[in-house]
Amino acid sequence: MQVEIWTDVNCPFCYLxxxxxxxxxxxxxxxxxxxxxxxxxxxxxxxxxxxxxxVIDHLARKYGRxxxxxEAGERQLGxxxxxxxxxxxxxxxxxxxxxxxxxxxxxxxxxxxxxxLLDALYLANFADATPLFGSTDRLVExxxxxxxxxxxVREVLDxxxxxxxxxxxxxxxxxxxxxxxxxxxxxxxxxxxxxxxxTELFAQVLDKAWGEAQPQxxxxxxxxxxxxxxCAVPQQ
Amino acid sequence: MQVEIWTDVNCPFCYLxxxxxxxxxxxxxxxxxxxxxxxxxxxxxxxxxxxxxxVIDHLARKYGRxxxxxEAGERQLGxxxxxxxxxxxxxxxxxxxxxxxxxxxxxxxxxxxxxxLLDALYLANFADATPLFGSTDRLVExxxxxxxxxxxVREVLDxxxxxxxxxxxxxxxxxxxxxxxxxxxxxxxxxxxxxxxxTELFAQVLDKAWGEAQPQxxxxxxxxxxxxxxCAVPQQ
Numbered sequence: 001m002q003v004e005i006w007t008d009v010n011c012p013f014c015y016l017x018x019x020x021x022x023x024x025x026x027x028x029x030x031x032x033x034x035x036x037x038x039x040x041x042x043x044x045x046x047x048x049x050x051x052x053x054x055v056i057d058h059l060a061r062k063y064g065r066x067x068x069x070x071e072a073g074e075r076q077l078g079x080x081x082x083x084x085x086x087x088x089x090x091x092x093x094x095x096x097x098x099x100x101x102x103x104x105x106x107x108x109x110x111x112x113x114x115x116x117l118l119d120a121l122y123l124a125n126f127a128d129a130t131p132l133f134g135s136t137d138r139l140v141e142x143x144x145x146x147x148x149x150x151x152x153v154r155e156v157l158d159x160x161x162x163x164x165x166x167x168x169x170x171x172x173x174x175x176x177x178x179x180x181x182x183x184x185x186x187x188x189x190x191x192x193x194x195x196x197x198x199t200e201l202f203a204q205v206l207d208k209a210w211g212e213a214q215p216q217x218x219x220x221x222x223x224x225x226x227x228x229x230x231c232a233v234p235q236q
Numbered sequence: 237m238q239v240e241i242w243t244d245v246n247c248p249f250c251y252l253x254x255x256x257x258x259x260x261x262x263x264x265x266x267x268x269x270x271x272x273x274x275x276x277x278x279x280x281x282x283x284x285x286x287x288x289x290x291v292i293d294h295l296a297r298k299y300g301r302x303x304x305x306x307e308a309g310e311r312q313l314g315x316x317x318x319x320x321x322x323x324x325x326x327x328x329x330x331x332x333x334x335x336x337x338x339x340x341x342x343x344x345x346x347x348x349x350x351x352x353l354l355d356a357l358y359l360a361n362f363a364d365a366t367p368l369f370g371s372t373d374r375l376v377e378x379x380x381x382x383x384x385x386x387x388x389v390r391e392v393l394d395x396x397x398x399x400x401x402x403x404x405x406x407x408x409x410x411x412x413x414x415x416x417x418x419x420x421x422x423x424x425x426x427x428x429x430x431x432x433x434x435t436e437l438f439a440q441v442l443d444k445a446w447g448e449a450q451p452q453x454x455x456x457x458x459x460x461x462x463x464x465x466x467c468a469v470p471q472q
Contacts, residue, residue, distance in 0.1 A: 008462070010462075011462040011467070012462065012467055013460050013461055013462050013467055013468075014462070016460070017460075043462055043463070043464070044464070059466065062466070063465070063466055073466075073467070077467065080460075106346075110342075110398075110399065110401050110402050111397075111401055112401050112405075152397075161347075161388075162346075163346065165346050165347055165348050166346050169348075177452055177453065178452065180463050180464070181461035181462055181463030181468075182461060182462060182463075183461065184461070186453050187453070188425075189424075189450070189453055190450060190453055190454065191453055191454050191455075191456050192452075192453035192454065192455045192456065193455070193456060193457045193458075194455055194457065194458040194459065194461055195457070195458060195459035195460040195461040195468075196459070196460040196461070197457050197459055197460070201457050205456055205457070208456075214425070214426060216413055216414065216428075217413065217422050217423070217425055217426055217427055217428035218426065218427050218428065219427075219428045219429070219430055220427050220428065220429060220441055220444075221429045221430065221431070221433050221437050221441070222429075222430040222431060223430065223431035223432070223433055224249050224252070224253075224316075224431040224432040224433070225249050225417035225418060225419065225420070225430055225431035225432070226244070226246075226247040226248065226249050226250070226279055226417055226418060227279070227416050227417030227418070228279070228280070228416070229299070230295065230298070230299050230309075231247070231248055231249055231309070231313065232249075232417075232431075
């Protein structure tokens with residue numbers, strides 16, 4: 001079974017939802033047969049790359065709130081995160097363009113190490129007051145801390161074409177699914193869950209999707225193929 | 237709708253099947269909504285990389301046939317290919333390890349240009365007597381001829397880690413599906429077609445899978461998410 005999760009490092013509910021979903025998955029009987037893929041969604045693609053701003057100022061300016069209102073929102077998100085067992089830096093975290101992080105997450109997926117990188121990015125953003133955005137060096141530092149090779153990370157980041165199309169493809173798919181917020185979970189392209197739902201809800205949907213999963217496609221026609229014993233040559 | 241096609245550049249029926257499937261897809265009313273992905277399958281992963289051998293000798297040795305028998309098989313495959321409107325070099329083509337080609341096909345997929353590369357590789361293998369296998373320079377030449385950047389192609393080929401995991405993942409998936417020969421076509425992970433079936437059969441399965449396709453996953457829960465208008469902060 002496949003679960004695709006559209007997500008953004010900038011998204012507090014994605015951070016929270018990952019914990020709740022992971023908790024559900026750890027208790028799931030068939031966890032070893034669930035293939036989780038994190039897909040790209042940019043909450044704010046208009047933020048220029050290479051910049052970083054404090055989240056409180058950013059939210060206040062973007063939504064026309066007072067800094068106090070923006071901070072109150074962050075405090076509520078922080079409380080929800082703490083309740084799920086997660087650290088949350090309420091006033092210190094920053095925001096910025098996440099496109100390069102998404103590119104790097106696609107590279108990590110290819111290496112079979114996407115979870116490690118995403119967890120490290122979430123912690124760097126939400127549990128560490130050191131700015132994360134706008135600095136390639138900081139991003140490299142976080143990736144290296146998660147076990148990736150520094151030269152390889154820099155090679156991906158230095159070449160803006162690498163994985164850009166994979167990020168865009170995820171974003172197009174999200175658009176086709178009508179996704180307008182993240183986290184967004186898709187189970188075998190059949191069921192979807194929007195938002196950081198409770199662990200119990202994720203457990204229920206895992207059960208439901210598993211129960212209906214088709215382990216093998218139905219072979220409707222079989223013939224002229226090549227295998228380890230050669231090609232079945234057509235009769236003339 | 238998604239169609240995944242497990243394939244190998246070494247596989248005559250994959251070459252033939254691609255033409256027949258493409259013919260069916262071109263006549264299909266919803267072709268623009270069909271996402272085709274070519275997946276990796278190595279017909280003979282034990283062939284050492286960096287070598288190339290004539291196909292007749294290889295088949296005769298591998299299956300204990302006389303060169304005449306092996307050549308007769310190739311002639312039949314060639315006749316079937318010609319009938320589908322494809323060129324086929326009966327005695328001149330070579331065989332070898334295709335792992336690097338699969339890595340390159342995954343890179344091309346990421347760039348949205350997988351079809352172009354696969355078509356060029358098939359032509360280089362089946363319609364051109366110049367050896368294709370065992371030489372990085374020849375592989376680069378074919379890729380450049382298909383419109384890829386030489387430096388980028390070399391960069392991928394020179395780093396054996398790049399896309400290796402993606403190839404292995406395709407091969408694991410094929411094993412899970414019980415695939416023992418290629419081409420193998422999977423429609424929305426629901427229906428499968430094994431072998432280079434007639435164009436009409438592909439057309440029928442496209443119709444069937446399309447008729448049953450679920451355009452959108454069903455959203456079973458909606459809540460705590462972040463979108464372009466901010467995060468819906470939980471009520472305390």
